[in-house]
Amino acid sequence: xxxxxxxxxxxxxxxxxxxxxxxxxxxxxxxxxxxxxxxxxxxxxxxxxxxxxxxxxxxxxxxxxxxxxxxxxxxxxxxxxxxxxxxxxxxxxxxxxxxxxxxxxxxxxxxxxxxxxxxxxxxxxxx
Amino acid sequence: xxxxxxxxxxxxxxxxxxxxxxxxxxxxxxxxxxxxxxxxxxxxxxxxxxxxxxxxxxxxxxxxxxxxxxxxxxxxxxxxxxxxxxxxxxxxxxxxxxxxxxxxxxxxxxxxxxxxxxxxxxxxxxxxxxxxxxxxxxxxxxxxxxxxxxxxxxxxxxxxxxxxxxxxxxxxxxxxxxxxxxxxxxxxxxxxxxxxxxxxxxxxxxxxxxxxxxxxxxxxxxxxxxxxxxxxxxxxxxxxxxxxxxxxxxxxxxxxxxxxxxxxxxxxxxxxxxxxxxxxxxxxxxxxxxxxxxxxxxxxxxxxxxxxxxxxxxxxxxxxxxxxxxxxxxxxxxxxxxxxxxxxxxxxxxxxxxxxxxxxxxxxxxxxxxxxxxxxxxxxxxxxxxxxxxxxxxxxxxxxxxxxxxxxxxxxxxxxxxxxxxxxxxxxxxxxxxxxxxxxxxxxxxxxxxxxxxxxxxxxxxxxxxxxxxxxxxxxxxxxxxxxxxxxxxxxxxxxxxxxxxxxxxxxxxxxxxxxxxxxxxxxxxxxxxxxxxxxxxxxxxxxxxxxxxxxxxxxxxxxxxxxxxxxxxxxxxxxxxxxxxxxxxxxxxxxx
Numbered sequence: 001x002x003x004x005x006x007x008x009x010x011x012x013x014x015x016x017x018x019x020x021x022x023x024x025x026x027x028x029x030x031x032x033x034x035x036x037x038x039x040x041x042x043x044x045x046x047x048x049x050x051x052x053x054x055x056x057x058x059x060x061x062x063x064x065x066x067x068x069x070x071x072x073x074x075x076x077x078x079x080x081x082x083x084x085x086x087x088x089x090x091x092x093x094x095x096x097x098x099x100x101x102x103x104x105x106x107x108x109x110x111x112x113x114x115x116x117x118x119x120x121x122x123x124x125x126x127x
Numbered sequence: 128x129x130x131x132x133x134x135x136x137x138x139x140x141x142x143x144x145x146x147x148x149x150x151x152x153x154x155x156x157x158x159x160x161x162x163x164x165x166x167x168x169x170x171x172x173x174x175x176x177x178x179x180x181x182x183x184x185x186x187x188x189x190x191x192x193x194x195x196x197x198x199x200x201x202x203x204x205x206x207x208x209x210x211x212x213x214x215x216x217x218x219x220x221x222x223x224x225x226x227x228x229x230x231x232x233x234x235x236x237x238x239x240x241x242x243x244x245x246x247x248x249x250x251x252x253x254x255x256x257x258x259x260x261x262x263x264x265x266x267x268x269x270x271x272x273x274x275x276x277x278x279x280x281x282x283x284x285x286x287x288x289x290x291x292x293x294x295x296x297x298x299x300x301x302x303x304x305x306x307x308x309x310x311x312x313x314x315x316x317x318x319x320x321x322x323x324x325x326x327x328x329x330x331x332x333x334x335x336x337x338x339x340x341x342x343x344x345x346x347x348x349x350x351x352x353x354x355x356x357x358x359x360x361x362x363x364x365x366x367x368x369x370x371x372x373x374x375x376x377x378x379x380x381x382x383x384x385x386x387x388x389x390x391x392x393x394x395x396x397x398x399x400x401x402x403x404x405x406x407x408x409x410x411x412x413x414x415x416x417x418x419x420x421x422x423x424x425x426x427x428x429x430x431x432x433x434x435x436x437x438x439x440x441x442x443x444x445x446x447x448x449x450x451x452x453x454x455x456x457x458x459x460x461x462x463x464x465x466x467x468x469x470x471x472x473x474x475x476x477x478x479x480x481x482x483x484x485x486x487x488x489x490x491x492x493x494x495x496x497x498x499x500x501x502x503x504x505x506x507x508x509x510x511x512x513x514x515x516x517x518x519x520x521x522x523x524x525x526x527x528x529x530x531x532x533x534x535x536x537x538x539x540x541x542x543x544x545x546x547x548x549x550x551x552x553x554x555x556x557x558x559x560x561x562x563x564x565x566x567x568x569x570x571x572x573x574x575x576x577x578x579x580x581x582x583x584x585x586x587x588x589x590x591x592x593x594x595x596x597x598x599x600x601x602x603x604x605x606x607x608x609x610x611x612x613x614x615x616x617x618x619x620x621x622x623x624x625x626x627x628x629x630x631x632x633x634x635x636x637x638x639x640x641x642x643x644x645x646x647x648x649x650x651x652x653x654x655x656x657x658x659x660x661x662x663x664x665x666x667x668x669x670x671x672x673x674x675x676x677x678x679x680x681x682x683x684x685x686x687x688x689x690x691x692x693x694x695x696x697x698x699x700x701x702x703x704x705x706x707x708x709x710x711x712x713x714x715x716x717x718x719x720x
Contacts (some may be wrong), residue, residue, distance in 0.1 A: 032279070039286060042279040049275065054392065061388035062355065071301030075347030076392045078271070078340060079399035085249075085270030086402045090444075094253020096277035 013066045014059060014118035021056040021111025024048040025104035049100065050077045052107025060114045077103075147204065148211055154197035155215045162190030162222045166229040174591060176480030176676065179227055179584030180577070187226070188576075194218050195572050198322055199565050202315060212318050216300065220325050224293040224333075227584060233592040234288035237621040237669065239334040240592065242269075243284040244624040249273035250284070257447035259627070264448035265440075267403040268337035284335065285624055291335040295343065296325060302346035303546055306519075309353050310512045310550045319553040319568070320546075326575040327495050327549060329488060329582035330542045341400060341407035342542065345414075348396045349546070352415055352424045353515055355381070355389050359423075390429075397433050401440040406526070408437040410543045414522045423515045481676045484585030491578045492541045495548050496520075502551025505558050511550070519547025589672045592621045596667045599707025603665055604629070606701055606709060612662040614651055616688060619673035620665065631658065645691045652712050662712035664698065669706075 028048035031041045055073030058064055064072075084099050165186025173182035194215060201211045227235050234240070245262065249255060250273030255266040263269070276284055300321055307320040332338040381389075400408040416430035441449065476482070499520050506513040523543035526536050556568060600622045607613060607630065614633040615622075623632065633651055652662045671685035692698040692710055702709035 038280050038282070042275065042281045042286075045279045046275055057388060058392075061384040063385070064355075067301070068305060068354070071305055072347055072350060072392070074298060075302060075343050076395060079344050079347075079396045081274060082267040082271030082340070082399040082403055083395055085272075085274040086267035086399070088274070089249065089253060089255055089266060089270045092253070096250075096274045099274055100278040 011118045014114055017056050017059050017066055017069065018111045018115035018118060021052045021107050021114065024051050025107045025111075028104055029101075045100065048107070049081055049103055050074045052077065053103065053110045054080065056107065056110045056114045060110060060117065147200075148208060151197050151200045151204075151211050152214055154193050154200070155211075155218045158190045158193035158197060159218045159221060161193065162187055162218075163225070163229065165190060166226055169230045171231050171591070174230075174587050176478060176588060177484065177581060177585060178587035179230070180580040182230055183226065183580065187222070191219075191222055191576055192573075194222060195569065195576075198572075199569055202318060202322075202568070203565050207314055207318060209314075212321075216318075216321055216325070217297065219322065220296050220300075221293065223325050223579065223583075224296050227587065227591075228289045228293065231591055232594045233597055234285065235587070235592055236288075236331075236334045236590045237592065237619055239288045239291070239336065240285065240621045240624040241627075242336055243288060244627045245269050246272045246276065246284040247624075248627050250276045256627075257445075261405075261448045262337065264445035265337060265402060265404050267399050268340055271340075271399075271403075283624070288335050291339070292333040295333050295339045296328070298343055299324065299346060302343070302350040305350040305354055306346065306546055307550050307553075309350070309357060310516050311553065312510055312512075313557075316511070316550075316553040316557055319556060320549045322572070323549050323552065323575070324545065326572065326579045327491070327545055328542070329491060329579055330538045331583060332538065332542055337404040338407070338539075341404040344396050344400050344403075345407055345411050345543065346546065348393060348400070348411055349414060349418075349519065351389055351393060351396075352418060352426060352429075355385070356425050357423060358425050359512065393426075393429065394432070394436075397436050401433075401437045402444060405445075406539050408433065408440075409526070410523055410539075412437055413525055414519060417518045417522055418515065421514050421518055423512070423518065477677045477679045478675055481586070481679070484581055487578060487585065488582040491575075491582050492537075494578075495541075495552060496544070498552035498555050499544075499548035500551075501555040502548075502553070506551060506554040509554060511554055513551065513554075516547045516550040520544045520551060521547070586676065589619055589669065589676050591669070593668060593706045595704045595706035596621055596669055599665065599667060599702065599704055599709065601625075602702045602704070602707070603663065603709055606711075607663045608660045610658070611660040612652060612658045612712075614648060614662070614664050615670055616648065616664065616666055616685070617670040617673045619677075620667055620670050622665070645688060645695055648688075648692065649695075649697065649712075663701075664692070664710040664712060666708045666710070667706055 024044075025048050028045045031044045035041075036044075051070075051073070054076035055069050058069040058073050058076075059066065062069075080103065084103065085096075088094050088096075088099060165184045169182050169184050169187070171182065175181040198212070198215045198219070201207055201215060242262070245260070246269045249266065249269040255263040255269070257263045257266075272284055272287075275281075303324055304317060304321055307317040308314075311317055311320070332342070397408065397411065400411060412430055412433045415424065415426065415433060418424045419427055419430055477485075499516075503513060503517055506516075521544070523540040526540055556571060557564060603613065603622075604625060609626075609629050611630055612633060613622075613630040618634055623629075648664060652664070666685065666689060674680040674684055675682060689708065689710075693700065697713050698710040699713060700708060701711045
């Protein structure tokens, strides 16, 4: 089926998605660390947690066009945050800071793997 | 010389699309700027019985017309440019969803404030209160937002209420685009679906709520089920095709990491849905089951997994809810007529204006569904996957024989049928009718704009939250000690957003509306036992508007109840501002009398 929505399946897209997967969690961590205004901090944190780890993971494992990775990844990351929160409520261990840190760290790890692939040329497999 | 002219012409021809694109983008940006400017000049006080539309300035309508013109130009260009379209549809969503956020002083809709209170409670404590409210039996939305709220240090999720509908409506568009692309296989028709969705979605379930995120998760799940896992089997009955090579399969070979990632994503989506909302996972299970039956997905057993997760959560996690409400859950089973009646009777009533608003909603819904049915008829000869669209449109209707969902089943059915119905509608609207397609689309969209503005924001007089109401509720916190009984005279009130456990709130069920007379108020306050910490009644403009609009009570009703409360001697006015009065109930005075 021809792709009708904008798609970019080259190595550059891999790199952009990977770099975003590194910058956004890093930015969120900085925002929390530097004590930027709470509303801005919340927005940055939400963007970072909605972007990863699903968006770079989709690109890494499924080799979808970047638009599809982003469109699906945001919803899956929202679900991941909800499921994580739900799990903590059920287990009776409420540790939001640690949970968000884990999500951001997993996003960074996936982004590193994606970046590694794009640098080593395996991104050419994307079709 | 001739060569020079040819080169100049070629350069001009090359520049033309660029200039046209710039023009279209400029129109969209002009619409955005003009619309936002005009909204800043609008007044909240102009909102009337027909809702927000009465407060919208002429400039706003001009901005919407410009946005429409920009879309039609882009849509007609060949090939249509996605980046231009994305800008235009974003402008449309901002103008439509941003209107109340800009005009109104406080974030709208009392239920959103209540859910913010729920979220803040989970964020603070890490616990849920399933015996307090049924929504706590499906708490993953509160837990998820609470998680981010606490991690970022946000004090209250009330800060999210104003722009939540705009953000969530933007997030719906990408997965909806993937679904439409898969079904329609045509860029222009996909664009049309995305353009029509914000205008057709009048249901108003996009406020800060589990349902708003539930729809997003549903769209993403369907996009995966019919996208990467999609297939195109022609025959309805698979066994009839055995040995015959007429099946047109478009199956992409998938590697195991891809399958594992996608299945993992589906499980996470379903977990969040099953623990986050009552209805959404049921719609999702049925849709995936039917898509599998009709050969539209390779996921044959996944509907079973989804069913087990959903049923498992209802049996285990939602036990506190259903253990006392079996009749509420299964009472409507098989009673299509009573479920439909419950749906319509709770809506088709009230003041004349409210009745007309509801009629517009019904008309808009039937228009969308009629176009959907038209798409089934006219879509047979095109290459679109009509069967998938049909499944998505029809699946939500299967709720009717099962539940009235507190009189809200119709709203949910319409909301969840929209992706399928709009795909089918786009087949009708883009068909060659002998007229210029842009004209057909232009007329249809122009018709949809006022329909949307009335049906979406038609209850704004009731759903508007006034600053004086918020300060009134904050005053209640200062006046009434924790643990006191606090009652309202209608259930439509913005409260419980600071501490959901502070008072014994009456009515405790949102559908209760027994407080039409002073005797009823006294009875309710007395029935709850003599409260040593006192009892209070709070009356807000929002409550009175609700009685007038939704129940058709006369304007004099509210003030007369309040007058009688004071005359009875058992109530004492302890606070008043422009939109709120707080009365203290004097139990001993009542007993003396």
